[in-house]
Amino acid sequence: MPELRAGGRSWAVASGSNLLDSLNSAGCAVPYSCRAGSCHACLVRCSAGAPLDAKPEALDAARRADGWRLACQCQVVDDLTVELFDPLRDGLPARVEACDWLSPTVLRLRLHADRPLRYRAGQHLVLWSASGVARPYSLASLPGEDPWLEFHLDCRLPGTFCDAARQLQVGDALRLGELRGGALHYDxxxxxxxxxxxxxxxxxxxxxxxxxxxxxxxxxxxxxxxxxxxxxxxxxxxxxxxxxxxxxxxxxxxxxxxxxxxxxxxxxxxxxxxxxxxxxxxxxxxxxxxxxxxxxxxxxxxxxxxxxxxxx
Missing domain, CATH: 3.40.50.80 (Nucleotide-binding domain of ferredoxin-NADP reductase (FNR) module)
Structure with missing residues (x-):
């Protein structure tokens, strides 16, 4: 059985085990949302060994070369050492510039990042709350015109991130994770x-x-x-x-x-x-x-x- 190492601990897992499930079942608390390789909330870095990756195209070559993988798409087949994504170390700091309701269920969140973020209309970002909850949200802002990063949160149903977002105040700190480009763009x-x-x-x-x-x-x-x-x-x-x-x-x-x-x-x-x-x-x-x-x-x-x- 392969040995999985993370957070200063090591334990044996069955060969072929899903990496995300193996980490979470051992109490490592890796966030996730879609489990389809789309949201990028479950990003981890493999520092020794390599998992079997079902969706290598989901990350760009530079990220993969640095060892980053999407835990939901990986199977543990050999000994593997993993570093969890740490929003305090790996994320971009940002602060709430505005937080208001556009409708009874849609919360508009405007953030100011500590350094400029290069993005294009149609992309999405993983947002990390102060308590370590991560969710991907599409950018509604327009680069080069809007001085903030804008997101529209559907708060119709209870959710860990939405529940935290309801309590946000101007000046509160968040962290920005992976910037992701989906199919949407303007040519x-x-x-x-x-x-x-x-x-x-x-x-x-x-x-x-x-x-x-x-x-x-x-x-x-x-x-x-x-x-x-x-x-x-x-x-x-x-x-x-x-x-x-x-x-x-x-x-x-x-x-x-x-x-x-x-x-x-x-x-x-x-x-x-x-x-x-x-x-x-x-x-x-x-x-x-x-x-x-x-x-x-x-x-x-x-x-x-x-x-x-x-x-x-």
């Missing part, structure tokens, strides 16, 4: 093409940044943004979206709640087969969007999606 080569942005709930957060990026780059094609919410009060960016639409004749905004979705999806019609669609939200909503777009004639390779996986 200047799309300037003349129709651009559709379809969001459910706080899936609007990254699309808010990407919409403003497209407008900043003077996107020439028509832009259609559809936001699905559970009820009208949850269209938490309705006013700024309508303000943008008034300023930009090529932008059309649709705000829908649950009961209106089937009819709206049935009415989707492509204006061009060159359309690019960016989709974001929980799995069921994103799949519903993607299926309807495909049936309307939009190939899957012209649909870029970022799915908010529930906490595993």
């Amino acid at each position: 200047p080569d799309w300037q003349q093409r129709p651009l559709w942005l379809l969001a459910a709930g706080t899936g609007l957060a990254p699309l808010w940044g990407l919409l403003r990026e497209a407008l900043r780059q003077e996107h020439q094609g028509p832009i259609r943004l559809l936001h699905l919410a559970r009820e009208p009060a949850e269209h938490y960016l309705a006013e700024p979206l309508q303000t943008l639409a008034a300023r930009h004749p090529n932008l059309h905004v649709e705000l829908l709640h649950g009961a209106e979705l089937p009819a709206a999806m049935a009415d989707l019609r492509l204006v061009s087969r060159q359309t690019i669609a960016l989709l974001c939200g929980h799995p069921g909503s994103v799949e519903s969007f993607a299926r309807r777009l495909y049936l309307a004639g939009l190939p899957r390779n012209q649909q870029l999606a970022d799915v908010f996986l529930p906490h595993a």
